[in-house]
Amino acid sequence: MKIRDLWDESLAGTMARPVRSALTTLGTVLGIGTLVITLGIAATAGNQIVGRFDELTATSVSVDVPLDNADPLVGWGALTRVTRLRGVTSAVALAQGSLSANLQVRSNALNDPTQVAAQTLSVVVASPEVPEVTRGTLLKGRFFDAGHVRRRDRVVVLGEEAARMLGISRLEDAPAVYIAGRFYTVIGVLGALHREPALATAVIAPSSLAREFGLRDPTRVLINTSLGAADLIAGQAPQALSPGRGDQLTVTSPPSPKRASQGAQSDVNSLFLILGLVSLVVGAVGIANVTLVTVMERVPEIGLRRSLGAARRHIAAQFLLESSMIGLAGGVVGASIGTLGVVGVSAVKQWTPVLDVRLAVAAPVVGALVGLLAGLYPALRAARMEPVDALR
Structure with missing residues (x-):
């Protein structure tokens, strides 16, 4: 055939x-x-x-500060030295410890038997740059600024989940929360956190109120860098935050993007x-x-x-x-x-x-x-x- x-x-x-x-x-x-x-x-x-x-993870650097130091390694003013480093786009200082991790928070002073009397939430003390560094969105209100810190205003910002748990949905009437029996005005609700999603269930307070929650100095510094600058900033940031003692800080830098x-x-x-x-x-x-x-x-x-x-x-x-x-x-x-x-x-x-x-x-x-x-x-x-x- x-x-x-x-x-x-x-x-x-x-x-x-x-x-x-x-x-x-x-x-x-x-x-x-x-x-x-x-x-x-x-x-x-x-x-x-x-x-x-590459745009998100490869530009994030985290610096952890030990808590067992009598002499503070990093102060709240150390951020100005970090932000001057070439390649740093934003930075924020956070403070959180065992005393602030589980605090009773309630949204009013009334005893309503139909509502949960209080919620156990974490209180995080931070500098005003939180929304920029975490790439978060203010769903309601505003975030505290340098003026609130300077005047020592008793204000807080709630994470999205924390606001839902406390039943706070509107800010027009200046709602308040009571933390350990002390009164704080809620001025904003922060959500859509691309970095540090744990803040969604936390109460965020200005650094001027740190001692009221058993805190003193920053325990963590979050830094955002330009694309490709993370490795360089990871080496420079500890010395900028704590000159001469940068080796005592723990730096977490992203893996190789490639x-x-x-x-x-x-x-x-x-x-x-x-x-x-x-x-x-x-x-x-x-x-x-x-x-x-x-x-x-x-x-x-x-x-x-x-x-x-x-x-x-x-x-x-x-x-x-x-x-x-x-x-x-x-x-x-x-x-x-x-x-x-x-x-x-x-x-x-x-x-x-x-x-x-x-x-x-x-x-x-x-x-x-x-x-x-x-x-x-x-x-x-x-x-x-x-x-x-x-x-x-």
């Missing part, structure tokens, strides 16, 4: 049942399309995740690759099932061709080529739909699409291979039929 004759026979067999061939091709379309879409979206989303990781971004992108790609391969296996099973049914329906044809001199290899080659052609067609259509899907999702999300040209080119080949493997068992079964049994 010549290759051209084999091709004509395979093409005729495929087109003899166009509806069934189209349904079989749909399985490969879904598999290849899912593979291209998942890998393309994984690369695109990974690119976005990496960019956000290594972290590569790891995140690799994990995302691996996950979506597995999903795409599973979908591809589903398409292969569909091709195998339909090809097997086709073999069983074409038993008289197989018997007639064998009786006219067709060898086993001719029968096997015909069915293998038919299943490969179906897989090839599915790969071409699936790659096209997948590419359009990636571009469409990127346009809706306003992302920059990331497409691997090699994947789009290899998709039809993969589809043909899937079709070839899926048709292997049905082709062998057809080749093993004896002419007499098939004709009977």
Whole structure:
């Protein structure tokens, strides 16, 4: 049998049942399309995740101050020295200790049996730069400033969850909270904290009130840096905060952005690759099932061709080529739909699409291979039929 004759026979067999061939091709379309879409979206989303990781995590430096020092290592005024460092965009000093970690806080002085009398919350003393450094949003009111600190005003800002727990939803009437029996006016509610999310359940007070909560000096300094300056600031910040004693401070700097971004992108790609391969296996099973049914329906044809001199290899080659052609067609259509899907999702999300040209080119080949493997068992079964049994 010549290759051209084999091709004509395979093409005729495929087109003899166009509806069934189209349904079989749909399985490969879904598999290849899912593979291209998942890998393309994984690369695109990974690119976005990496960019956000670099902008947020890789610009954050934290300095912890030991509490067991009679002579303070870091004062509240040390922030001015840190903010003068080149590469520092913002910094805030926080103070929190065991005495301020679990305090009874209630929103009014009335005993209402239908309401919870008090909540156990943490009180964090901070400098006025908290919203900027934590990238938080003031949901209501305002944050305290240098004037409140200078006048020693008895004001506090609640985290979003702390306000909800205390039942404070409006600030027009200047609500108050009572902490350890002392009165403080609530001037703001802070939420959407991208850094230090624990502040959402805390009461934030100015540094001028530190001693009222058993605190004195900062226990932690949070620093935001320009992109790429975190390593440099991590080395300079301790000496700027506590000249001559910076080695007693503990600095936490972000990991290498390049290594972290590569790891995140690799994990995302691996996950979506597995999903795409599973979908591809589903398409292969569909091709195998339909090809097997086709073999069983074409038993008289197989018997007639064998009786006219067709060898086993001719029968096997015909069915293998038919299943490969179906897989090839599915790969071409699936790659096209997948590419359009990636571009469409990127346009809706306003992302920059990331497409691997090699994947789009290899998709039809993969589809043909899937079709070839899926048709292997049905082709062998057809080749093993004896002419007499098939004709009977």
